[in-house]
Amino acid sequence: MQRVRILVFNAALGALDYRVPEGMKAVPGSIVVAPLGPRQIIGVVWEPESLEAAEVPESKLRPLVEVLPAPPLPAPLRRLIEWTADYYCAPMASVARMALASSAALRGGGTVTEYRLTGTEPARLTPQRLAALDALTGEQATIRELAATAGVSEGVLRGLVSAGALEPVTVDLDRPYPAAKPDFAVPELSPDQQAAADAFVAAVRERHFRPFLLDGVTGSGKTECYFEAVAEALRQGRQTLVLLPEIALTQNFLRRFEQRFGVPPVLWHSSVKSTERRRAWRAIASGEAQVVVGARSALFLPYANLGLIVIDEAHEISFKQDDGVRYNARDVAVIRAKFEAVPVILASATPALESMQLAENGTYERIELPDRFGGASLPSIEILDLREEQPERGRWLAPRLMKEIEARLERGEQSLLFLNRRGYAPLTLCRSCGHRFQCPNCTAWLVEHRFSRRLACHHCGHEVPVPELCPECGEADCLVACGPGVERIADEVRDLLPAARIAQATSDTLNTPERIADFVTAAEEGAIDVIVGTQLVTKGYHFPQLTLVGVVDADLGLEGGDLRAGERTYQQIAQVAGRAGRAQKPGQVLIQTRHPEAAVIAALAAGDRDAFYEAETQGRRDAGAPPFGRWAAIIVSSEHEAEAREAARMIGGSRPAHPDIAILGPAPAPLSLLRGRYRYRLLINARRSAQLQKVLREWLGPLQFPRGVRVGIDVDPYSFV
Numbered sequence: 001m002q003r004v005r006i007l008v009f010n011a012a013l014g015a016l017d018y019r020v021p022e023g024m025k026a027v028p029g030s031i032v033v034a035p036l037g038p039r040q041i042i043g044v045v046w047e048p049e050s051l052e053a054a055e056v057p058e059s060k061l062r063p064l065v066e067v068l069p070a071p072p073l074p075a076p077l078r079r080l081i082e083w084t085a086d087y088y089c090a091p092m093a094s095v096a097r098m099a100l101a102s103s104a105a106l107r108g109g110g111t112v113t114e115y116r117l118t119g120t121e122p123a124r125l126t127p128q129r130l131a132a133l134d135a136l137t138g139e140q141a142t143i144r145e146l147a148a149t150a151g152v153s154e155g156v157l158r159g160l161v162s163a164g165a166l167e168p169v170t171v172d173l174d175r176p177y178p179a180a181k182p183d184f185a186v187p188e189l190s191p192d193q194q195a196a197a198d199a200f201v202a203a204v205r206e207r208h209f210r211p212f213l214l215d216g217v218t219g220s221g222k223t224e225c226y227f228e229a230v231a232e233a234l235r236q237g238r239q240t241l242v243l244l245p246e247i248a249l250t251q252n253f254l255r256r257f258e259q260r261f262g263v264p265p266v267l268w269h270s271s272v273k274s275t276e277r278r279r280a281w282r283a284i285a286s287g288e289a290q291v292v293v294g295a296r297s298a299l300f301l302p303y304a305n306l307g308l309i310v311i312d313e314a315h316e317i318s319f320k321q322d323d324g325v326r327y328n329a330r331d332v333a334v335i336r337a338k339f340e341a342v343p344v345i346l347a348s349a350t351p352a353l354e355s356m357q358l359a360e361n362g363t364y365e366r367i368e369l370p371d372r373f374g375g376a377s378l379p380s381i382e383i384l385d386l387r388e389e390q391p392e393r394g395r396w397l398a399p400r401l402m403k404e405i406e407a408r409l410e411r412g413e414q415s416l417l418f419l420n421r422r423g424y425a426p427l428t429l430c431r432s433c434g435h436r437f438q439c440p441n442c443t444a445w446l447v448e449h450r451f452s453r454r455l456a457c458h459h460c461g462h463e464v465p466v467p468e469l470c471p472e473c474g475e476a477d478c479l480v481a482c483g484p485g486v487e488r489i490a491d492e493v494r495d496l497l498p499a500a501r502i503a504q505a506t507s508d509t510l511n512t513p514e515r516i517a518d519f520v521t522a523a524e525e526g527a528i529d530v531i532v533g534t535q536l537v538t539k540g541y542h543f544p545q546l547t548l549v550g551v552v553d554a555d556l557g558l559e560g561g562d563l564r565a566g567e568r569t570y571q572q573i574a575q576v577a578g579r580a581g582r583a584q585k586p587g588q589v590l591i592q593t594r595h596p597e598a599a600v601i602a603a604l605a606a607g608d609r610d611a612f613y614e615a616e617t618q619g620r621r622d623a624g625a626p627p628f629g630r631w632a633a634i635i636v637s638s639e640h641e642a643e644a645r646e647a648a649r650m651i652g653g654s655r656p657a658h659p660d661i662a663i664l665g666p667a668p669a670p671l672s673l674l675r676g677r678y679r680y681r682l683l684i685n686a687r688r689s690a691q692l693q694k695v696l697r698e699w700l701g702p703l704q705f706p707r708g709v710r711v712g713i714d715v716d717p718y719s720f721v
């Protein structure tokens with residue numbers, strides 16, 4: 001009799017043993033269906049020695065139902081799942097689930113039915129039908145997805161099918177992707193670029209683990225360099241994974257990839273529709289998908305034949321996932337490269353301090369591109385001290401910045417104003433009674449969005465229409481907006497320069513791939529004079545006409561004062577500055593601040609990156625902060641304040657005493673209410689030598705909590721709220 005251990009996708013169950021029926025072939029990694037009580041569950045066959053399960057006598061073992069028609073998860077991926085679960089103190093089941101991100105794909109290939117518009121107008125036109133016809137132009141997807149896109153019920157769409165306005169299309173899930181051509185359009189590289197490319201190509205040929213830090217200034221052509229490594233992986237018939245920090249950047253990448261290799265790469269992120277995900281998953285698992293570009297969720301997919309991993313904009317904090325499994329995709333990608341024995345390239349103009357340190361101590365090979373490509377110069381950076389050059393009352397842009405924007409407008413060049421705040425104003429209050437609009441579910445102000453005339457919470461999505469009367473005192477027309485958001489800055493520019501074509505670039509306006517593509521095209525063609533945007537436009541883009549960057553409020557990021565506030569501010573401003581003057585015309589950057597003396601701002605103004613990193617490194621060393629020491633957080637939450645407090649107190653009360661570990665708290669989290677849950681935090685600061693995970697497991701493992709309490713562990717946290 002063959003006995004197998006199954007990792008089941010239920011964190012509470014963990015691993016269970018089963019019997020393999022006669023004639024069935026189950027090997028480690030096989031994805032199987034198993035009986036559980038009256039139900040059936042999906043799981044993965046695992047090596048029994050690396051996974052604990054309850055002892056069950058042979059006679060009691062139930063037989064597996066079937067092995068699903070998908071390739072077994074490869075051994076390096078199984079090791080990665082174990083490592084991730086162990087390092088981040090997460091259930092293995094939750095990590096493994098990320099590898100099987102498309103459950104439909106496990107059922108094999110075949111076909112699915114999608115629908116698209118026929119161009120025929122239905123005889124009867126209801127408002128809903130009209131809305132659907134309008135929204136679905138150019139779309140093709142399943143009924144459920146189309147209904148979500150159009151914001152109508154599936155019933156409305158079925159009606160449109162009957163009326164002949166929508167037609168079914170059969171889609172073959174296993175239709176092959178067109179082959180990328182490694183030599184489709186080979187660029188001529190500068191000597192620096194060539195040296196970088198040569199090192200990468202050699203590493204891909206060698207086929208073992210080699211981590212690189214590609215440290216190149218903005219506009220140096222980092223993409224062109226790592227594309228040569230991708231080309232080599234293609235020639236070798238091996239797969240490449242390119243991780244990008246945001247979906248918004250994939251559109252841009254896609255185009256550049258197509259120009260270089262003749263075909264688009266395979267895309268993977270949360271808004272790829274289900275049929276495409278299913279197709280992509282199968283091609284990734286079979287080895288047929290050559291190059292996959294995606295957000296962090298692409299990291300755990302079951303690549304059959306990986307040859308290279310690239311992490312672009314590797315400093316970006318969005319690689320850190322803060323819900324579900326709290327992991328850092330940048331760090332796990334390096335571990336994956338190690339298990340897969342392949343090279344990994346971290347590309348950035350403003351590397352994270354942690355990455356710098358690893359390059360410093362020789363763990364990473366640093367490859368530098370000190371100059372912009374094609375002789376373009378780096379922009380000049382100037383501080384605009386708001387205490388001396390004050391904007392007019394009720395305005396946020398200093399006269400000098402406005403004058404520069406106006407000059408660009410006259411010369412037909414572009415300006416970019418950066419403010420990392422969506423909406424019109426971060427706080428709205430009543431002039432007559434002082435009432436402040438707060439989210440009922442979160443410790444946060446509601447943000448006015450004037451365009452959609454709503455007050456919205458940026459944490460939980462709670463939204464209400466802007467009221468006509470103050471809900472507290474009943475006064476009419478009494479609401480005042482406090483402080484600027486992107487919408488308000490756009491208004492200000494419009495007021496002063498009515499002729500300017502202004503585009504707002506935030507996750508509110510650029511929320512679909514199409515809108516992003518339209519924006520990028522318009523910006524590249526010079527159809528936009530002034531871009532007002534959040535961090536969304538700070539990176540990746542190359543707009544040749546853009547010669548002025550204005551940072552509206554450089555002090556904003558320093559306010560919270562968390563561990564990485566300085567670093568993040570430096571990175572954001574250096575990145576957005578890097579959008580200026582990327583082509584022939586030189587760029588200028590104006591940074592508005594009230595604290596020109598702050599170390600970060602001074603370093604930016606002096607263009608002295610080394611000084612900044614040195615000071616920051618020293619500060620971290622003194623504080624025992626990463627990369628010199630380690631942090632972890634324990635987040636306790638419940639819908640009931642008392643329950644959360646009690647659980648936090650219990651954890652605090654059983655804290656271990658350890659010379660290498662300091663434990664702070666419990667204390668109410670800065671965001672003490674989030675999505676209707678009350679939150680408490682404990683912070684753990686450990687020396688690098690401490691066995692942090694072991695301590696956490698032994699500390700929290702034996703504790704019992706009421707059902708409504710959630711206890712989350714965040715190893716290497718990025719968020720301190």
Ligand code: ADP
Pocket residue numbers: 187188189190193216217218219220221222223224373540542
């Ligand atoms: P980075 O990512 O380092 O900021 P990019 O890779 O976006 O820089 O390159 C900046 C611009 O220079 C892009 O438009 C890119 O196509 C162009 N470029 C870089 N290297 C070359 C090259 N060797 N030949 C032609 N164009 C290049």
Ligand code: ZN
Pocket residue numbers: 439440441442444457458459460461462675
């Ligand atoms: Zn909220």
